[in-house]
Amino acid sequence: MTIRPLAQGDPQRIGRYRILGVLGSGGMGRVLLGAGPDGRLVAVKQVHAHLLGEVEYRARFRREVTASTRVSGAFTAPVVDFDVDTPTPWLASVFVVGVPLDKVVTGYGPLPPVAVRMLAAGLASALQAIHQAGLIHRDLKPANVLLAEDGPRVIDFGIAQAAENQGLTEAGSVLGSPAYMSPEQALAEPLTPASDVFALGSLLVMAATGESPFAAASMAYTLFNIAHVEPNLSTVPPELRDLVGWCLGKDPSSRPTPTQILDYLGRPPERGHIWPEPVHAEIDRVGGELVKLAADPNATVILPGGRRGTVTRGRTEFAVPQGIPRGGDTRTLLVMCVVLVVLAVTAGAAWVRWGGDDTPQASPTGFSMAQMREVDTCSWLSKALGSTVPAELAPGWPAKVSDWTLTTSESWGCDVTAPGVRSMLTVSPGKFIIGFGLTANTVSAHQILGSKSTGYCGRAVKPGGTQAPWGVLVEFYQDEECRLPEYVLTRLMSVREPPRRVDADRSLAVVEPCSLVDHTSLASLIGAIPEVPKESSAHSCVWEGSDQVTVNLEQVKASASKDPVIDVGDGKQLIAPKSTVDAICTRGYPYREVGTRREQVEIKVHGGNDNAAHCSAAESIARMVIEKLPK
Structure with a gap:
């Protein structure tokens, strides 16, 4: 894959991100490599300018942003920033080094059974988060799975849809990748989350054997096989057949849920390296090249190729293209390690679910x-x-x-x-x-x-x-x-007594954020939630039920805000920034100004698409918080 330098007329900055180069371009947009203020690399998606006049393309991009932000609430949020209302809408995502599963299998052969089990666990955890967010991915295939150093990632939410809103697909139309569709997709029937589980079964067969269980000479035959033919699993390792066969049931109601898959897999073996050593070596090599690029953004970097060359065309839509030349010698060595945007979730939840070391510790x-x-x-x-x-x-x-x-x-x-x-x-x-x-x-x-x-x-x-x-x-x-x-x-x-802030007695920093919200009152606003917050740290507290509520205490640059304000009485006001996507509403309360900084409380509600309900809840929570702040 070639990361090309910026051409004349290319943006030097998008939002707050310095643009380092061009990763690639697809039919609907292009992806740029950027660096945030903290030095972290991001991938910035942009819709092609010539498509922005077409309502459907802008709407589709907005849906992708909405889908990816909804999923990010369940795991570490991969979407770090976006602006869908600007003349050229963009989306910045966490940049992760990884090898696409299809390129791993093509270049190095099928994965060993233990690696396939780890892959299944990671992808089941990802689907669990996607489905809990009320979404169906609809395009789970090897090219949309990255093998990263610490586990798999599911990417590309370009055609993901809310489970309750299947009307966006025209009747009789087929959307997805044929070899990894479900029977419901092949027959253009309404979809449920079980459709993704069928795709997972097909993907695991490919990972274990190197071949799709339904692929045929034409798309028509492939779709017929998916809908009507039982797969031949004789080449699947025996220890994987039961799981794969369960996932590939023709009746959606017969398939396991992601939670049942995790329960079936049980505790993983000792972790060590997840993937075969050559895969980890390629990930490390690509990572080294990216570090060089970040140090010299004017350079053109060609990421090193795999040791077994195979020709494959680049992917379309918003997934980062594989960088294979559109013309020229088809014997060109395939770049095996492609750096992609992560628009989904990690396998980390699988490790949390299974637990860690059982040895008692002091x-x-x-x-x-x-x-x-x-x-x-x-x-x-x-x-x-x-x-x-x-x-x-x-x-x-x-x-x-x-x-x-x-x-x-x-x-x-x-x-x-x-x-x-x-x-x-x-x-x-x-x-x-x-x-x-x-x-x-x-x-x-x-x-x-x-x-x-x-x-x-x-x-x-x-x-x-x-x-x-x-x-x-x-x-x-x-x-x-x-x-x-x-x-x-x-x-x-080694410092026995860390120095105390001189203004500690007056600062918002010393406030315990979880104490600012009453559990019973919060549950009355967003529904049942666990007694214990999902995350708690010095200056942040996160509760998660059907919606997620985050209370952040922070100090930001003091500047005149252009956002609307809401009067909450007693001379107090909330900052009410416009919600860019319906799934998230944020409200801020300025606590005090200290020099060039402003200490403030940020309340964020993240869940389904009822933005008015989220904002109403955020404002009620903010009033609750204000009452408990030091006067």
Whole structure:
């Protein structure tokens, strides 16, 4: 895949994202590589300008944005920003390095049974989230599944639809990829979430054998096979046949739900590497090339190819094209590792569901959450590091700490940059910690936790004990380099008394966000919710039932807002930004101004498409919060 430099007339910025290059172009739009203010890479989708005059294309893009944001509420949100009302609408998504499943099987052969089981678990978790959001993907196929370092990702919500709104497809029309359709799709009948489960069964057969169970010489024969012919599963490994056959039932009511699939699979084996070693090697190699591109955005980078060349045409629509030349020698080596936009969910939920290490662990004492809320993070970091750090820990960074720039972040953490250095270090006390594994190292009797991906390394400890959901997190965005964040974390934990913010007694930072909302009152607004929040950290609290409610305490740049305001009495006002998609409504309450910053409470309600109900709930929650804030 070639990441092309920007041509004359291409945008240098879209929203708040600096554009680095062009990933590719499809029939409806193109995808650009961008970098956010924090240095993270994003993929920015844009509709082709010549299509914007056609109502259907703009409406379809809006539906894709709506679908992807609805799914993101169940897992780590992959959609980071969007604007569908601008003259050229765009969508920015988390950028993840991965290998498309179809290219893995074509280049390296079928996956071993243990990897197929892991794939099934990850995709079942993804479908569980998609269906809980009230959606049907409708195009689950190998090309729409990425194998990333930590599990599979489901991508491309371009034709996803609300389960209750099947009227968007014309009667008699067929939408999807023929070999991975369900019988209902092949017959143009109304769809249910069970349609995605049938597609999952076909996909698992392809992953295990290298062939689709229904593919034929023509689309007509393929659709006939799907609707009327039982698949031949004799080449499927015996340990996978029962699951695959269950998914491929012709009657939708006979198929398992994603939850039943997870229950059937049970606890996974010891994790280690999820995929065959050559796949992980390709992911690492592509990641290295992307880091080089981020360091030199003027370069044209051709991602390295796989070791077995195969010719395949690029994908259409909004999925990132595979970069195969449209003309020329068909013997051109296929680029095996394609970096794609993740518009769905990770397999992480499968690991959470199955649980982690069962070995009992000590619960060391340490800093309290109250300390984490009132700490002056940048002063703590400066005190911990002293005047210098070992130069070999961060190549390219100055060894003198006085040459670093320390800036308090929106969540009262500390962002660290240095002149002429593209990478960034961040320190976040009291952060919600999820998806981190154990490392071999400890500090002050605390186990150091770690997470690593392309251009990123995170290190954390849980000073409140291993069962606590929060910890002290240090993240470094540079070449997967982990020595500096681990060193910084070790030095931070050596400080017995972290310095307190001078304005801690007056700051919103010290408020416990989960205490601002009464459980009973919240349930009366959004329906039944668990007694315990889904996520809680120093400055954020998340409840999830049929809808998701997030309360964030933050400090932002103080500037005149152009958004409408709502008078809630006693001279207090809510900031009421316009909802871009019906699934999300946000309200903000300005608490106080401190110099150039404004401390505020943000309330976000995320769920179905009843935006008026979401906004009404957000405003009621905001009034509840205001009453409980320190006067």
